[in-house]
Amino acid sequence: MYMKKQFAKYVFLNILGMVGLSCYVLADSYFIAKSQGAAGLTALNLVLPVYNLIFAFGSMIGVGSAIRYTIAKSRDFKDADNYIFNSLFFAVFTGLIFSVIGMLFPEQLIRLLGADSEIVRTGKDYTRIFMACSPLFTVNYTVNAFVRNDNAPNTAMAATLISSIFNIILDYILMFPLKMGMGGAALATGLSPAVGILICSTHIFSGKSSIKIKPCIPSLKKLAASCQVGFSAFVAEVSSGVITMTFNFLILNLAGNTGVAAYGIIANTAIVAVAFFNGIAQGSQPLISRSFGKKQFSETDVLRKLSLVTAFTVAAFMYAVLAVFADGISAVFNPEHDTLLQSYSVTGIRLYFTGILFSGINIAGSSFFSAAENIKAAFTVSVLRGFVLILLFAFLLSSVFGMNGVWLAYAASESVTSVFLFYFMRKGTNRTVHG
Numbered sequence: 550m551y552m553k554k555q556f557a558k559y560v561f562l563n564i565l566g567m568v569g570l571s572c573y574v575l576a577d578s579y580f581i582a583k584s585q586g587a588a589g590l591t592a593l594n595l596v597l598p599v600y601n602l603i604f605a606f607g608s609m610i611g612v613g614s615a616i617r618y619t620i621a622k623s624r625d626f627k628d629a630d631n632y633i634f635n636s637l638f639f640a641v642f643t644g645l646i647f648s649v650i651g652m653l654f655p656e657q658l659i660r661l662l663g664a665d666s667e668i669v670r671t672g673k674d675y676t677r678i679f680m681a682c683s684p685l686f687t688v689n690y691t692v693n694a695f696v697r698n699d700n701a702p703n704t705a706m707a708a709t710l711i712s713s714i715f716n717i718i719l720d721y722i723l724m725f726p727l728k729m730g731m732g733g734a735a736l737a738t739g740l741s742p743a744v745g746i747l748i749c750s751t752h753i754f755s756g757k758s759s760i761k762i763k764p765c766i767p768s769l770k771k772l773a774a775s776c777q778v779g780f781s782a783f784v785a786e787v788s789s790g791v792i793t794m795t796f797n798f799l800i801l802n803l804a805g806n807t808g809v810a811a812y813g814i815i816a817n818t819a820i821v822a823v824a825f826f827n828g829i830a831q832g833s834q835p836l837i838s839r840s841f842g843k844k845q846f847s848e849t850d851v852l853r854k855l856s857l858v859t860a861f862t863v864a865a866f867m868y869a870v871l872a873v874f875a876d877g878i879s880a881v882f883n884p885e886h887d888t889l890l891q892s893y894s895v896t897g898i899r900l901y902f903t904g905i906l907f908s909g910i911n912i913a914g915s916s917f918f919s920a921a922e923n924i925k926a927a928f929t930v931s932v933l934r935g936f937v938l939i940l941l942f943a944f945l946l947s948s949v950f951g952m953n954g955v956w957l958a959y960a961a962s963e964s965v966t967s968v969f970l971f972y973f974m975r976k977g978t979n980r981t982v983h984g
Contacts (some may be wrong), residue, residue: 552848555836556855562702564828566709571824573716573741574600577734578817580724582882585671587810587890589731590882592672594813595662595797599651599676601790603683605783606643607690610636610772612831613779615694616838616920617771622759623842630761631771636691638767644684651680663797668806675731682739689742692749698835699760701752708748716741781915781927782830788935789816789823792959795940799947799955804893808952811893814882815901815956822867822902826909829860830916837920853917853974860909871902897956904960907967908934914970926973933969938962 581589614636621629650658655677656669664672689712697705716737723733753760776783793816800808833856840848871878879894880886911934918927939962946954946961 552836552851553855556833556852559697559702559836560829560832560859562706563697563832564825566706567824567828567831568821569710569713571821573713573720573738574817574820576717576720577738578813578882580720581731581734583884584724585731586885587806587887588667588671590810590813591806592659592664592668592675592731594793594809594816595664595668596659596672596676596679597813597816598662598790598794599647599658599680601786601788601793603644603647603680603686604690605786605790607640607687608786609776609779609783610640610643610687611691611694611779612782612834613775613777613919614691614771615698616778616834617775618695619698619835619838620842620922623839630763631765631768632775633691633695633760634762634765635768635771636695636775637688637762639772640687640691641684644687647683648681651677651683655680662794663801663809665806671731675735678732678735679739682742685739685742685746689745689749692746692753694831695760696749696752697831698838699752699758700835701757702832702835704749704752708745711748712741712743712745715744777924778919778922778927780924781919781931784915784931784935788931788939789820791936792816792939792943795943796955796958799943800952803947803952803955807887807889808893811879811890811897812955814879814894815897817882818871818878818898819901819905822871822905823908823912825863825867826860826905826912829856829863829909830912833913834916834920837917841921849921856913856917857910860913861906864905864907864909868902868905872899875899893952896953900953900956901959903957904963907960907963911963911966911970914974918973923973930966930970930973934963934966938965 578590578593581593585592614632618629618632621632655673659669659672659676693705693708696708719737719740720734723729723737727733729736752758753762793812796812796816797809800812804811833852837849837852840846840852875895875898876891878898879891883890883894911930915927915930915934918924918930939958942958942961943955946958948954950957
């Protein structure tokens with residue numbers, strides 16, 4: 550009973566935090582649509598894959614290092630404390646690479662992502678500013694993951710939620726009273742993780758923390774070990790970018806900028822939907838890693854089942870809400886009342902989001918494999934859903950069914966991935982859970 554209460558607490562707090570984090574993307578979309586119209590929404594959607602890539606590297610390094618730290622601490626390894634400094638070093642290094650690219654080549658980057666001249670003009674400042682803040686995003690992932698794994702889910706949730714609220718408020722102030730347009734939206738987004746870092750630091754430097762930031766020589770070996778178990782977190786983030794980029798190119802050919810704007814509505818709604826599943830995955834991960842580290846395998850098995858059941862229940866409820874309110878959701882992001890945009894997005898929501906019935910299970914399942922160090926299963930499931938199957942079905946179904954095929958590709962790839970997931974669960978759970 551105690552374990553179930555811990556699971557409920559960790560998962561609830563992480564869902565709250567992750568949904569809060571995703572809400573600032575919705576706020577960005579709403580304010581940009583209000584301020585810049587369909588062109589702004591198209592520009593935002595075209596650069597979303599870059600967001601996903603930055604978040605993916607931050608997540609892989611941060612979550613992976615936190616998993617290794619938790620297991621090492623549980624087994625009293627002497628070098629456990631080196632993981633956080635190592636994670637911070639490589640998080641900053643990776644973030645700086647993105648910063649340099651964004652500041653030097655914003656126009657080339659957004660053009661590479663499919664923008665025409667009008668969209669380049671609309672989105673270049675947004676791209677330059679938010680990418681300049683990349684180290685804040687990657688470091689925020691690390692400190693939040695370590696705080697969450699250090700028995701402080703309340704602080705991790707508060708950091709995520711408050712930084713998102715800060716972003717939404719600053720978004721409005723910079724875009725409307727100060728009339729800074731998309732540059733203001735980018736600045737608000739770029740500064741918000743600094744708030745999260747400061748809040749997490751109150752735990753790290755408190756007497757309650759077991760985390761010790763000890764300077765050490767950066768270790769590529771530790772980075773590689775962390776990235777192995779953090780890879781499913783990487784794919785959970787980057788797959789959104791891969792899907793978005795692929796769909797953008799296909800939709801540009803099928804329906805032009807209006808189609809991309811419609812997909813922008815769907816992609817931003819999907820970020821909130823997936824946030825629930827990431828909350829379940831990240832909430833259960835510290836508990837699974839701790840039980841696995843202590844070789845309490847019966848508890849690990851119970852946590853696995855709780856994660857999968859919770860993910861499917863949330864997905865079923867969420868799809869019902871999205872299907873019923875598809876028209877209203879589309880209208881919020883369509884202030885110009887474009888009938889074609891409305892038609893594309895309503896149909897898209899109802900078809901695309903059938904995939905979340907499988908997506909939730911896949912995210913929770915691959916996270917379980919990572920937390921319990923079943924790297925092969927986590928890698929296979931993550932790559933299938935994040936790259937191989939989604940690309941295959943996107944090109945195949947769009948060539949046969951046009952726009953409806955694009956919307957259905959996500960559901961097709963996630964459903965097939967679930968077959969592989971349960972195969973690994975059936976064949977590999979005994980080995981994963983029992984050593």
